[in-house]
Amino acid sequence: MQRTQKVISFPHMGSYHVPIEIFLGLIFPDHRIMTAPRITKRTLELGSRYSPDFVCVPFKYNLGNYIEALELGANVLIQAGGGCRYGYYAEIQELILRDLGYEFEFIKLLSDRVSPLNLYRICRRIGTRLSFRQFVYYLLVAVRMVKIIDETEAYIRENIGFETVPRSFEDLHEEFFKALRKVRTFKSLRAVAREYGRRFRALKTDKPADCLKVGVVGELYTLMEPFSNFFIEKELAKNRIQVSRYITVSFLLFEKRRVQKRVLKAAGKYLKYHIGADGTDSVERAKTLAERGYDGIIHLKPFGCMPEVNAMPMLQNISRDYGIPVLYFSFDSQTSETGVRTRLEAFYDMLVMRKEKCV
């Protein structure tokens, strides 16, 4: 049937390569699934070299991932669309890669055209022999797995800063992914979820009731890919801060469309219309976090991100109205790590001083 073996690859974002890899492995047992090499400075250098200079940095990371995967023999690449100009990125990336002389199949999943049936058609074209029923079963397993990962990681973010045994959360996190890689059915997925839910909650922490709480809002890629934001969540946790974030893949894929109207309403007087992509969510979340008594908000975006630039004036108003400090970061391929560290350190000092004053 097929002349050459297909090697399927896709770009990185946080730890989502695990469920994607598992899902694709189940769908294409005859093909090779190759997660792109871990993001390093080389990835970003390669990506920036062949990208338009003013495109936003997620484009550059994706392109770097593709090039590194192609170098290792990938010949089927997958890209998903987004709610902003990200939706056009697949087209341009394909052109750039073809101009570089690579040969590959490029699968574009645009978010407004994704339905189980559509996905199945695409997978049939790549070469799956599964029936539609089997396909849907595995799809649902993968979706559930993403939800479980998101819930687990939310718990980690809020507690890792207070672990009493160093690395205990990180180690268990790795073990959790190892266990997930063996999952094939709902039954085994439920078992893993239960076991690790219990084990994560059993890890000892010394979290005080009035610990510092920071919420991170902003653009999805820079929020979810730690390399692109200089591991900001990890840095915050090191200072014993509870970190909360609401933008996750489960939110974007399964909840967002359902709650869109409610989110706009909850943004209250700050927004009358949607401001594109995740900008509305950033404003609504910032307001909610302020109302819940968070100590500070960090807003992340790639340099030049329109929807998030739209959100910034509203964030400034929220900051003034609720007296909550907001720290803004714009990331690009040239961002200096020292600059990020200095601003973050000062933010932390300020939160501590503000808290002491209140007590």
Place this chain on the structure above:
Amino acid sequence: MKKGYLGLDIGSISTKGVIADADGRIVAEEYIWTEGNPIGAVKTVLRGLKSRTGDIRIASVGTTGSARKLIGAMLGADVVKNEITAHAVGTMSVFPSVRTIFEIGGQDSKIILIDNGIVVDYAMNTLCAAGTGSFLSSQAKRLGMDVEDFGGLALMSKNPTKIAARCTVFAESDLVHKAQIGHKKEDIVAGLCMAVVSNYLNNVGKGKSIRAPIVFQGGVSKNIGVVRAFEIVTGERILVDPNSHLMGALGAALLAKNAESGRVFDMDTAEADFKTVGYECPKCPNHCEIICFYRDGELIDAWGSRCENADVKAAPALTKDA
């Protein structure tokens, strides 16, 4: 013997050092150009401070500025603090009721908002150095004058030229153009000061509520033209301390005072042979640039790695010159 606290502010352009006494007053100060050699600059500063103080016992040391980590390791500092905290602490010791701090240095600019003696908000310039000290000095050079004479000349202008403030490159082409069509030099200089101020308020100060008393500091605060422009735009009196360039160092000294550990700091510590060796970790494609820091040939600290795999002990083998 009197007790003193050493504060060092090692910036990209200049290095500042002060010794504060137990009451937080500056008893000795030193201010020199960093010239890309922070270790050398600190050695010079310490020699200068030592010759000026004589009989004083340094109880603790604090560092701030962009080379704070390097110098902190060099001197075994008690406190290594970011510029924002250090500047706020230093300024509040001189102006206890300050509400807003404007700070424009060589490469960066920041705004710090204070409420009841607590930093409640701050911002720093993000992507470019437009409207900072280095921009002013390069434009002074273009106009064939010393940046020190800039302020005085600006005050003589009756009709400041309008200069685009958004971006250094635009400002520069605007300036060239205006000069060529016959605008007077003092008007251009005054316009430039105004451009620095509006750039600052539109970028760093955007969305911040600026309340008096306002203190202006950093190298650019020595420029009377910029001070005047700030007063015109904000409609408030702008306070500039004669020691406005030393506030970061003073803050570092005061923070060190709070972290006093009881040991005595020997000013001659700095006279050892300090050396940094940089190498690229070969263990993964990230190629972290690791800096190893040696005192008299002995490794005292290392940084720059993103993971735990980097083997800093192996550095001398990788870099034969260590």
